[in-house]
Amino acid sequence: xxxxxxWLCRMGDNTLVLGHRVSExxxxxxxxxxxxxxxxxxxxxxxxxxMWLGLAAEVQGEGRxxxxxxxRRDAWDFRNCLxxxxxxRDFGHTLMRQFLFDSWHKLMxxxxxxxxxxxxxxxxxKSLKEVSYxxxxxxxxxxxxxxxxxxxxxxxxxxxxxxxxxxxELFQPDAVDDRMTRQGIAPDLAALRSGFDAIxxxxxxxxxxxxxxxxxxxRGGRDGSRHTEHLGHMLAVMQVLPRSYPDARW
Amino acid sequence: MxxxxxxxxxxxxxxxxxxxxxxxxxHAPDAEMxxxxxxxxxxxxxxxxxxxxxxxxxxxxxxxxDKGPLFDPSRSKVxxxxxxxxxxxxxxxx
Numbered sequence: 001x002x003x004x005x006x007w008l009c010r011m012g013d014n015t016l017v018l019g020h021r022v023s024e025x026x027x028x029x030x031x032x033x034x035x036x037x038x039x040x041x042x043x044x045x046x047x048x049x050x051m052w053l054g055l056a057a058e059v060q061g062e063g064r065x066x067x068x069x070x071x072r073r074d075a076w077d078f079r080n081c082l083x084x085x086x087x088x089r090d091f092g093h094t095l096m097r098q099f100l101f102d103s104w105h106k107l108m109x110x111x112x113x114x115x116x117x118x119x120x121x122x123x124x125x126k127s128l129k130e131v132s133y134x135x136x137x138x139x140x141x142x143x144x145x146x147x148x149x150x151x152x153x154x155x156x157x158x159x160x161x162x163x164x165x166x167x168x169e170l171f172q173p174d175a176v177d178d179r180m181t182r183q184g185i186a187p188d189l190a191a192l193r194s195g196f197d198a199i200x201x202x203x204x205x206x207x208x209x210x211x212x213x214x215x216x217x218x219r220g221g222r223d224g225s226r227h228t229e230h231l232g233h234m235l236a237v238m239q240v241l242p243r244s245y246p247d248a249r250w
Numbered sequence: 251m252x253x254x255x256x257x258x259x260x261x262x263x264x265x266x267x268x269x270x271x272x273x274x275x276x277h278a279p280d281a282e283m284x285x286x287x288x289x290x291x292x293x294x295x296x297x298x299x300x301x302x303x304x305x306x307x308x309x310x311x312x313x314x315x316d317k318g319p320l321f322d323p324s325r326s327k328v329x330x331x332x333x334x335x336x337x338x339x340x341x342x343x344x
Binding site: 031032037040133 | 255276277278279282283286287289290291294
């Protein structure tokens with residue numbers, strides 16, 4: 001796969017898969033206000049997906065659309081990080097995943113606003129406003145639940161322990177990332193780590209949670225080599241309509 | 251019901267120069283989250299440029315049973331309505 005297409009799929013598949021995961025809460029969140037807020041976040045992410053995958057399809061030049069990329073690829077073609085495909089589990093786990101991803105996403109988009117590719121910088125600038133709000137909201141919720149009741153604290157600590165090993169993948173550049181960085185298209189992923197660690201440390205401390213020292217990292221999502229079993233199940237639900245009724249319009 | 255978050259009344263200003271208007275209410279654990287929830291519940295279709303939230307418990311309200319003495323006397327006093335003046339267009343929204 002050409003570098004730029006591959007890289008754009010990484011951005012677009014992150015927002016697509018997480019957007020779908022978050023949308024699974026629609027109608028099920030613990031309170032109405034959170035339900036609507038999660039639906040807004042999901043819609044923002046799907047909107048960003050249209051831009052990233054729209055550009056990916058354009059760059060690929062095979063006459064495909066963002067919808068084609070979203071609904072007519074299989075799990076092994078997806079380039080999202082493992083973190084976003086993990087199941088929602090409980091509300092606290094969903095919000096912890098959101099907070100960790102938002103914190104990375106905000107730094108990444110901030111760097112991408114300086115991209116040498118104007119199309120990428122434009123998408124980043126539009127997305128950054130939305131993601132800054134997502135990050136503020138999810139950080140507040142992590143603090144509220146972490147520093148909440150004994151039960152909410154324990155659930156948030158368990159979520160952090162479970163999700164932390166999935167963060168490393170987002171900071172480990174491969175050959176594609178390196179070439180993007182050398183061309184001035186994308187920031188160096190490894191260089192985002194210190195800013196990320198500082199944000200996380202502050203919020204986690206305020207939430208009265210404890211971060212493990214381990215830097216063990218699951219990987220294999222961003223290059224498609226080793227997605228979790230969960231992605232295929234999610235795609236089966238997400239893609240069933242366009243695959244059952246190809247070219248349906250509504 | 252003591253596990254419920256407190257109720258907040260939400261006021262949104264639709265555009266600069268207009269006043270905040272009551273749009274509804276919601277639950278939230280504190281004022282900051284009430285503003286965030288109001289943003290998500292009441293401004294998702296680009297309705298606002300400013301949000302106020304007020305704890306519903308802090309609002310003092312007139313009693314429905316006082317309706318007669320409070321409001322009936324002003325019913326028949328048409329001379330109190332400033333409808334006999336032409337308002338210049340330049341004044342804008344009143």
